[in-house]
Amino acid sequence: MLASSFVSSVAALLLANGALGYISPHQLRWIERTSTDRTSSLPLSNLVKTTTASNSIPSGATALEINFSDYTSGNISSWLEDRGLKIYTQLIGGSPLTHTFTPSNVAIADGTLQLTVSAGATEDVKSAQVGTVDENLLYLKITTRAKAGKSEGVCSGLFTYHNDTQEADIEILTSYINTPSANGDVGAGLEFTNQKTGSEGLASNYHVAYPDWDPRDDFHDYTLEWTASATRFYVDGELWKEITTNVPSVPSSFIWNNWSSGNVGWTAGPPTEDNVLEIENITGWYTTA
Numbered sequence: 228m229l230a231s232s233f234v235s236s237v238a239a240l241l242l243a244n245g246a247l248g249y250i251s252p253h254q255l256r257w258i259e260r261t262s263t264d265r266t267s268s269l270p271l272s273n274l275v276k277t278t279t280a281s282n283s284i285p286s287g288a289t290a291l292e293i294n295f296s297d298y299t300s301g302n303i304s305s306w307l308e309d310r311g312l313k314i315y316t317q318l319i320g321g322s323p324l325t326h327t328f329t330p331s332n333v334a335i336a337d338g339t340l341q342l343t344v345s346a347g348a349t350e351d352v353k354s355a356q357v358g359t360v361d362e363n364l365l366y367l368k369i370t371t372r373a374k375a376g377k378s379e380g381v382c383s384g385l386f387t388y389h390n391d392t393q394e395a396d397i398e399i400l401t402s403y404i405n406t407p408s409a410n411g412d413v414g415a416g417l418e419f420t421n422q423k424t425g426s427e428g429l430a431s432n433y434h435v436a437y438p439d440w441d442p443r444d445d446f447h448d449y450t451l452e453w454t455a456s457a458t459r460f461y462v463d464g465e466l467w468k469e470i471t472t473n474v475p476s477v478p479s480s481f482i483w484n485n486w487s488s489g490n491v492g493w494t495a496g497p498p499t500e501d502n503v504l505e506i507e508n509i510t511g512w513y514t515t516a
């Protein structure tokens with residue numbers, strides 16, 4: 228979540244660039260933001276090392292090849308753990324609403340992993356998060372084939388996380404996808420970000436409005452690549468952005484989540500209908516520290 232102080236400062240830019248409407252891929256325009264912080268953190272625990280066999284490059288890497296159609300029945304936590312993933316249970320502070328990553332909001336059905344943000348919250352928004360059991364990922368290339376939930380008012384995140392200053396994000400925002408926000412706050416689109424790596428300075432953050440497709444209509448491949456010198460953001464196999472500043476440098480988790488805090492300057496919402504982020508499969512690799 229980006230601080231509302233900076234969000235209001237880029238509102239005019241967003242509107243001036245027409246970022247609230249669709250633009251074609253060759254017209255992608257980047258709007259550099261000036262976030263100074265994130266408002267909440269994800270304390271990580273439970274260091275458990277898995278030994279998934281690698282069948283991909285580079286050698287020594289842990290392969291991720293999770294096809295959610297393979298799930299038929301049984302304990303979802305165990306099924307995910309067998310594939311190196313875990314389900315989070317966690318209360319996250321926020322304003323105006325808190326949210327809680329709730330295991331019962333994680334399902335596998337109809338061949339997809341489903342991360343639900345529950346409708347109608349008034350105090351705490353039931354949200355969902357899974358992540359790698361390994362928390363010592365150091366460099367990776369992970370592709371998530373996903374379709375955003377229909378209802379507006381959530382942030383779907385696919386990201387590396389150690390702490391708030393060691394984090395690289397792909398975020399799918401569906402807030403304001405149909406209706407520009409009344410106060411001109413952040414619009415619908417993808418956010419590619421390396422959070423700022425120090426207490427001073429700015430995050431490296433790029434917003435891009437959706438091109439001629441709506442992330443809620445179809446599955447798309449969202450890829451985050453993290454190397455020692457850059458993060459790279461691909462959509463449907465095409466490189467959309469490389470960021471070489473604020474590149475995270477310490478071992479991290481990879482996390483998939485879907486949440487809302489009702490903040491008009493970011494997720495908006497909370498959704499009035501259950502919002503279900505669907506993930507068809509996860510492929511790629513990571514190396515560990």
Ligand SMILES: *[C@@H]1O[C@H](CO)[C@@H](O)[C@H](O)[C@H]1NC(C)=O
Nearest residue numbers: 292293294372507508509510
């Ligand atoms: C993921 O889904 C896409 C589209 O159906 C398919 O091309 C790809 O092979 C799938 N990957 C895995 C690991 O199932």
Ligand SMILES: *[C@@H]1O[C@H](CO)[C@@H](O)[C@H](O)[C@H]1NC(C)=O
Nearest residue numbers: 293294295296297298338508
């Ligand atoms: C995913 O798993 C389903 C069920 O086993 C299978 O039918 C499908 O072919 C798999 N897809 C890929 C791309 O492996």
Ligand SMILES: *[C@@H]1O[C@H](CO)[C@@H](O)[C@H](O)[C@H]1NC(C)=O
Nearest residue numbers: 301302303304305306308309
């Ligand atoms: C499902 O598996 C998890 C961990 O693998 C375990 O903690 C939990 O008790 C299991 N749930 C049920 C209902 O068996």
Ligand SMILES: *[C@@H]1O[C@H](CO)[C@@H](O)[C@H](O)[C@H]1NC(C)=O
Nearest residue numbers: 389390391392393424425477
């Ligand atoms: C994040 O972790 C790094 C590496 O351990 C540390 O240097 C930094 O101070 C941490 N940042 C915060 C906000 O805790």
Ligand SMILES: CC(=O)N[C@H]1CO[C@H](CO)[C@@H](O)[C@@H]1O
Nearest residue numbers: 228267319382384386396486
């Ligand atoms: C990438 C992303 O969406 N990160 C968010 C994950 O969830 C926490 C708390 O729920 C937010 O603070 C992050 O901004």
